[in-house]
Amino acid sequence: MKSYLQNYIDGSWVDSEGGVGHPVVSPATEDTCSQIVLGTAADVDRAVAAARRAFESFGQTTREERMALLERVIEAYKARIPDIAEAIAVEMGCPISTASTAQAGSGVAHLGQALAALKDFAFSESLGENTVVREPIGVVALITPWNWPMNQIVAKVGPCLAAGCTMILKPSEEAPTSAAIFAEVMEAAGVPAGVFNLVQGDGPGVGTALAKHPGIDMISFTGSTRAGIMVAKNAADTVKRVSQELGGKSPNIIIEGTPLDAALPGGVGGVLINSGQSCVAPTRMLVHKSQHDEAARMVGEMFAAKPVGDPMTEGPHIGPVVNKAQWDKIQGLIQKGIDEGATLVTGGLGRPDGLERGFYVKPTVFSNVTPDMTIAQEEIFGPVLAIMPYEDEDDAVRIANDTPYGLGAYIAGDPAKASKIVGKLRAGAVFVNAGGLVFDMPFGGYKQSGNGREFGKFGIEEFLEIKSVIGAYQPENA
Numbered sequence: 001m002k003s004y005l006q007n008y009i010d011g012s013w014v015d016s017e018g019g020v021g022h023p024v025v026s027p028a029t030e031d032t033c034s035q036i037v038l039g040t041a042a043d044v045d046r047a048v049a050a051a052r053r054a055f056e057s058f059g060q061t062t063r064e065e066r067m068a069l070l071e072r073v074i075e076a077y078k079a080r081i082p083d084i085a086e087a088i089a090v091e092m093g094c095p096i097s098t099a100s101t102a103q104a105g106s107g108v109a110h111l112g113q114a115l116a117a118l119k120d121f122a123f124s125e126s127l128g129e130n131t132v133v134r135e136p137i138g139v140v141a142l143i144t145p146w147n148w149p150m151n152q153i154v155a156k157v158g159p160c161l162a163a164g165c166t167m168i169l170k171p172s173e174e175a176p177t178s179a180a181i182f183a184e185v186m187e188a189a190g191v192p193a194g195v196f197n198l199v200q201g202d203g204p205g206v207g208t209a210l211a212k213h214p215g216i217d218m219i220s221f222t223g224s225t226r227a228g229i230m231v232a233k234n235a236a237d238t239v240k241r242v243s244q245e246l247g248g249k250s251p252n253i254i255i256e257g258t259p260l261d262a263a264l265p266g267g268v269g270g271v272l273i274n275s276g277q278s279c280v281a282p283t284r285m286l287v288h289k290s291q292h293d294e295a296a297r298m299v300g301e302m303f304a305a306k307p308v309g310d311p312m313t314e315g316p317h318i319g320p321v322v323n324k325a326q327w328d329k330i331q332g333l334i335q336k337g338i339d340e341g342a343t344l345v346t347g348g349l350g351r352p353d354g355l356e357r358g359f360y361v362k363p364t365v366f367s368n369v370t371p372d373m374t375i376a377q378e379e380i381f382g383p384v385l386a387i388m389p390y391e392d393e394d395d396a397v398r399i400a401n402d403t404p405y406g407l408g409a410y411i412a413g414d415p416a417k418a419s420k421i422v423g424k425l426r427a428g429a430v431f432v433n434a435g436g437l438v439f440d441m442p443f444g445g446y447k448q449s450g451n452g453r454e455f456g457k458f459g460i461e462e463f464l465e466i467k468s469v470i471g472a473y474q475p476e477n478a
């Protein structure tokens with residue numbers, strides 16, 4: 001795979017000022033598959049200066065100009081989907097079929113939704129004699145994770161362009177080459193110099209420099225709650241807006257009496273896709289005590305039947321988890337589940353049979369998990385499911401809400417009964433007999449899962465400031 005040893009700043013690929021090389025390790029082979037250069041605060045200064053200059057004109061563009069630009073970006077993006085998918089599969093281990101469809105494919109969906117939302121977005125509204133105007137906030141830093149790397153990048157870049165902001169992207173150092181290909185997409189689409197900039201780097205280096213930078217108006221952050229808090233603290237001195245899309249531990253309530261053969265597969269698929277490395281994965285399955293043991297048996301069989309293998313081959317299997325640190329963390333949490341008294345239904349410690357190399361994890365199910373256990377509270381980010389028995393509906397809601405997170409919640413069963421629960425769940429998205437993202441619906445968390453909302457018109461709103469114009473005024477960009 002190609003190495004990317006430069007940053008993309010002010011419309012050109014440029015060397016880092018003082019950056020050091022960083023090997024990208026394939027989680028399937030444990031070998032170096034590519035290399036980037038971790039940028040520096042000097043690179044951030046240069047990118048911010050370019051983005052500030054570009055904002056003077058890009059912030060004044062018309063809706064039609066930005067729509068035409070987004071159309072060009074979509075076309076350029078489509079041409080690179082195979083390259084983006086391959087990069088994702090190699091660098092973070094998502095099997096190539098899912099990397100092509102769900103991962104790389106999501107880029108077209110997000111850019112398309114940004115374009116559709118921009119078409120009739122209300123940038124101004126009259127209030128009596130006066131006018132409320134929504135304007136681009138300015139220069140935005142986009143900090144993204146490795147798990148759905150392109151989905152997270154494009155969910156920010158599309159609305160950011162639509163709003164008229166200029167930006168600096170810092171992708172995860174774990175999945176940096178798909179982001180570099182995305183910068184090539186922006187170059188090919190003719191995005192004006194300085195509007196989109198890419199600075200590769202890690203959290204303590206480039207991430208911190210972005211969060212603290214006085215020339216940046218907003219940080220749009222997706223990642224762990226731990227890092228999101230550090231970003232907000234570092235951004236506080238410059239009073240920049242911080243939008244946080246953070247971790248999750250989503251409950252999946254199986255309503256009492258629901259036939260299990262229909263209710264279970266959706267939740268199982270939601271955990272296993274991407275080897276459990278999805279912020280909104282339904283990783284706690286809440287089952288009435290009368291159906292708990294049967295559900296555990298059935299889910300255990302489904303997990304045991306899931307093949308695990310090479311991400312570069314087509315098929316229904318799952319791949320490895322992203323890196324050794326993550327593999328070690330998951331092993332530690334599986335051990336905690338055993339130590340704290342949960343019932344190990346299938347999977348467990350170590351690699352699956354026949355996979356001695358690569359960060360592969362056994363699809364693992366625990367049952368009889370109680371809310372006080374570590375595996376009921378912490379985001380594991382691996383193919384590990386906790387099945388938790390509940391007494392009655394109130395108990396299910398209490399358990400569902402009993403973590404610091406509030407990203408997603410799932411309900412399987414009778415829609416009338418589900419409807420009574422929806423309003424009691426402290427989560428930013430509730431999936432009723434459904435799963436998967438809907439790209440024009442707002443996406444974001446309650447509680448420590450964050451404070452932002454992304455996707456479509458809600459994504460555009462994130463990147464706008466509100467201006468009151470008191471008195472006679474005729475907006476040009478209504």
Ligand SMILES: NC(=O)c1ccc[n+]([C@@H]2O[C@H](COP(=O)([O-])OP(=O)(O)OC[C@H]3O[C@@H](n4cnc5c(N)ncnc54)[C@H](O)[C@@H]3O)[C@@H](O)[C@H]2O)c1
Nearest residue numbers: 144145146171172202203207223224227230245246247279
């Ligand atoms: N809510 C959502 O929309 C959403 C979507 C995807 C992933 N996530 C979450 O992301 C996490 C997994 O991703 P990850 O391991 O890459 O997360 P992470 O927090 O380790 O890293 C995310 C990004 O933040 C950067 N970063 C790390 N420390 C930083 C700091 N101190 N200052 C500035 N930047 C810093 C990283 O370099 C990376 O680019 C999970 O918790 C997952 O739930 C949330």
